Amino acid sequence: MKKIHKIITVVSLAVSGVLASYMFCQRFTLLHLGLLYDELYSMATAFPGFSWGYIWREMLLKDVNLPLFNFILYGWNHIFPITADYMHLLSALVSAATIPLVWFLAPKRWNLTQRFIFTALMAGSFALVQFAGIIRAYSFAVLAVSALTLQALSILDVLSAHKNPSAKRWSAFFFTGLFAAYLHYFSSALFFITALIVFIYACYFKTGRKTVFLGTAVVFACWLPWVYHTVRLMSAPGSSWWYTTPPVQASFEIAQFLFGSNLILGGLIVLIVVAGTSILFTYKKTLFFRTDLILPLGQTLILLGVITLVSHKYNLWMDRYFLAALPSFLLLLSYALFHLQERHRILIILLPLLLTGWVGEHWEFVHNARHEPTGLKNALAYLTQTEKRHTILVDTAKTGYPPAALNLMYTFYAPKDYPLTIIPLTEQNRELAFTGEKLPVLIPVCSVQHLIFTETTYGLEEAQEPLIFAPDICVLSAKEGKIIQDD
Structure with missing residues (x-):
């Protein structure tokens, strides 16, 4: 034994x-x-x-x-x-x-x-x-x-x-x-x-x-x-x-x-x-x-x-x-x-x-x-190569990181020498999402709660279903909505 x-x-x-x-x-x-x-x-x-x-x-x-x-x-x-x-x-x-x-x-x-x-x-x-x-x-x-x-x-x-x-x-x-x-x-x-x-x-x-x-x-x-x-x-x-x-x-x-x-x-x-x-x-x-x-x-x-x-x-x-x-x-x-x-x-x-x-x-x-679930990389490829966008709005309210880091983060996967402008989404510039060029809104850390927060805070309604790029990033195409104020 x-x-x-x-x-x-x-x-x-x-x-x-x-x-x-x-x-x-x-x-x-x-x-x-x-x-x-x-x-x-x-x-x-x-x-x-x-x-x-x-x-x-x-x-x-x-x-x-x-x-x-x-x-x-x-x-x-x-x-x-x-x-x-x-x-x-x-x-x-x-x-x-x-x-x-x-x-x-x-x-x-x-x-x-x-x-x-x-x-x-x-x-x-x-x-x-x-x-x-x-x-x-x-x-x-x-x-x-x-x-x-x-x-x-x-x-x-x-x-x-x-x-x-x-x-x-x-x-x-x-x-x-x-x-x-x-x-x-x-x-x-x-x-x-x-x-x-x-x-x-x-x-x-x-x-x-x-x-x-x-x-x-x-x-x-x-x-x-x-x-x-x-x-x-x-x-x-x-x-x-x-x-x-x-x-x-x-x-x-x-x-x-x-x-x-x-x-x-x-x-x-x-x-x-x-x-x-x-x-x-x-x-x-x-x-x-x-x-x-x-x-x-x-x-x-x-x-x-x-x-x-x-x-x-x-x-x-x-x-x-x-x-x-x-x-x-x-x-x-x-x-x-x-x-x-x-x-x-x-x-x-x-x-x-x-x-x-x-x-x-x-x-x-x-x-x-193998599928590289890096949502930002896929989202920027879509926005710059498919839609040919040179300006995008980014909801930075719940990103958790200082503004000085965000521009480099969000342009890291943009094509080399591609002129891309990042504009932080605010209540003052929210109209850019549904007037004129109707800029897309990039939402990092895109959970259901974050999406709802963005829509209610900035008074945005979805013009179509948000585009999901892996679990962490989504892109919202908006139409005008109403800002919901907390009681």
Whole structure:
């Protein structure tokens, strides 16, 4: 029986290694795809034709997004051509670098199997592969959260021996935290949550309390000015948050986005329940010291609590935001798989089965990606090549980005040397949409709610069905309507 278990383990790990290696390489296969709407903003904030002072003053200080990624991309674009391939390459390289990073930063007490399981999950996650090359801060945030989480586990190991970690180890943790704090708000939250958990353990073991408190306070002091700036922007008159998907529906969509189909989700729920029950019965007296479990569980639960509180004002239940938290989720999952493998060796087959499912999800994404769902590219091709338009109206009310970035974003896919004029739609110039040339109205982030908002705010009625270019962009041909005023 032991021989059979050994064969199953070896075969399962070998198959998992092949699948993880395949998904690792897939991070570099879709670099050629066109830029999505949010990626166009990243491009505009890193455009080498603008000075950094102009970008900082006219774009970054007028936007709520954290600025570190834009600064890095700005330097990258001064070295390499400003094309989709090269800009995607930056994020893909960082995503790929995360895999050897988690292997080498894993706590020394982990054996090769535990280290392999977590690394394979990080390499094989189809959500991380899908967003590996996206020209946003996500790949950087995943790297930062992976690093600070594994650094925290090593710090907790030292604290549990009633020793204070070295200054070098603490410095690396806080530097990584500061890096995470200026990449994405979810990675910011995860650093401070992680620091809180480390502080609780430091208090319990009565060592390192002052260091973790002061170090976290320094990072918070460095981060606070931007938070204050963001709160002011979000509280300004006329500002609004456009994302309004109900939390229950959004939660299910987030779970599918991160982990896959209903079948995979169902299997993971069963796995977590079985592993969780086994862990509780096995370690019920020493659970507090199982930091591989307690740290990612604490990160996850506290983050969800923070998001729930903030979402009473600004709905943060958006699938791609949770990419920054995926290392914590996968660390929990890896602990569950490792525990089941230790208690019931044959259950190691769950790892290659999960990775196989994720490969299938990736293949479905690759098939859809062949059509390049970049709505703005298709919309501009239609407006400039089919309709030969040289002037268009753009509804910028809910774009979420500063005006200085919009012209470059909306003309990026116009034919080279094509004279195209972009006019922001206002109540004062709305008549241009239904008189004279009857200019088309380009509506970015074109949800049903946004379309209704545009029509009611500017008193426009549809002359014909709006033209839909992928889920994010539509073009409205208007006839005169009546402006609807709020009571």
